[in-house]
Amino acid sequence: MSLPQQMRALVFDPPHGLRMAEGAVPRPGPGQALIAVEYAALNWVEVARMDVVHRPGDIVGRDSAGIVVCAAKDGSGPGVGERVAGFRPASAWAEFQAVDTADIAVVPAEVDLASAAALPGAAVSALQAVRRLGSTLGRRVLVTGASGGVGRAAVQLAALAGAEVVAAVGAAGRGLGLTELGASEVVTTLDNLSPVYAVLDVVGGDTLTAAYELVEPDGVALSIGSTAGQVVSFDFEAARRRGGRQPISAFAVSGPFGPDLAYLLDLVAANRFDPQIGWHGSWHDAGTAITALLNREVRGKAVLHLD
Ligand SMILES: NC(=O)c1ccc[n+]([C@@H]2O[C@H](COP(=O)([O-])OP(=O)(O)OC[C@H]3O[C@@H](n4cnc5c(N)ncnc54)[C@H](OP(=O)(O)O)[C@@H]3O)[C@@H](O)[C@H]2O)c1
Incomplete structure (x- = not known):
């Protein structure tokens, strides 16, 4: 041709x-x-x-x-x-x-x-980020910006990985459908939330500051994105008082994309991922x-x- x-x-x-x-x-x-x-x-x-x-x-x-x-x-x-x-x-x-x-x-x-x-940009990123957390079986994982592309994929994949998923969104309407995707809780504020093992954050700024304060000793926080466009500050003194073993790092998706994309497509074909x-x-x-x-x-x- x-x-x-x-x-x-x-x-x-x-x-x-x-x-x-x-x-x-x-x-x-x-x-x-x-x-x-x-x-x-x-x-x-x-x-x-x-x-x-x-x-x-x-x-x-x-x-x-x-x-x-x-x-x-x-x-x-x-x-x-x-x-x-x-x-x-x-x-x-x-x-x-x-x-x-x-x-x-x-x-x-x-x-x-x-x-x-x-699928490629958002869901492959979410997949690699969830993997980076290690085992989340039976552990609480907070996903911020859970209403968006990366967030909705992360909620589903963390739930598939056995996590109890807390999905944080900006307003109640933004969270529609997240319970059906596997979130145990859908919240519009991080105030008064119980501690979590891990954070997957796409918002940054004040949201990441607040999310990091919820991480248990030996937990982990990943900054995936910064849609809020704010500089982040952390109270590491408070983190030390909580036990001081909560690493936080900047996540970046990496290639090759083919194998992870194929895995996600198989999940879609099996009706296990939307x-x-x-x-x-x-x-x-x-x-x-x-x-x-x-x-x-x-x-x-x-x-x-x-x-
Ligand atoms: N590190 C990597 O390798 C990697 C890979 C993919 C994506 N990312 C990054 O991840 C982030 C999210 O990507 P996405 O595709 O999921 O975007 P998206 O579909 O637009 O979702 C982002 C979510 O962030 C929240 N948000 C948007 N603007 C905001 C603001 N000004 N203040 C506070 N919250 C805001 C919104 O949630 P509410 O409306 O519910 O508040 C929105 O649903 C971006 O920064 C992107 O660059 C990074």
Whole structure:
């Protein structure tokens, strides 16, 4: 099949944000497959910090799902015609995306491509963060920003890992559905909460300060993100009085994404994980999706259809 030379893509166009542009179809490297993208997802950092993570003219987005139209020349990864999901910075909101085969997973027949596109950035991060906690069997785990993409995935995965999950959200309506996903408690304040073994925090600032004070001796806190955009301060003197063995560290997701993505897709296929798509629409309405995400109106992931 001959491929088109040109494609449409949503590119970063400061100061206004996004622009639909015509550009060359990417030439995949030897270890990359070329994907005809059908769905792409929004991640907070790409849209809230677009000017930090993208240069003018960059294609926006990382997460996509579609059909392989060119298999990798080195023989790795899926073949032509396979349904896949993948992750690659600054390339996803485009009709074609070249992705390293190490960061691609084949989508099981039971899983639709919109659901698959919702997984890479948020759910793989949540999976790796939950793993970083070690065993959470029978232990309380607090997830902050539990209403969002990473948060809704973390709630489900921590519950699957045997944790008693406390889901913290900004307002009651933001927490809808979290009990069904496995949260034992859904709270809108950290005041008067019983101690927890671990914290998975995506909000930062005062929320992380308060969350850290809840961590039991020998517990652990991970800072995954900082949507609040505030500097964090800790009272380590108080931590010492609590027992002083609560490490806190900055989590960063790492590749390859393929194996973790495949695991999550299998969970979706088995109805053990829900991708939590809270906004679904055309990529021509990407601006509306971005506004909704930044206004904290999306429960979970926003997914664009490249129609
Ligand atoms: N370290 C890594 O490798 C990694 C990987 C993926 C994501 N992240 C980071 O994780 C964070 C969350 O990503 P996401 O995709 O889950 O975003 P999201 O879907 O927008 O969810 C973030 C949640 O944070 C809360 N929030 C948003 N703005 C806030 C504000 N100004 N003040 C307080 N709370 C606010 C909201 O909860 P309420 O409305 O309920 O308050 C929202 O649901 C981001 O900072 C992202 O960059 C890091």
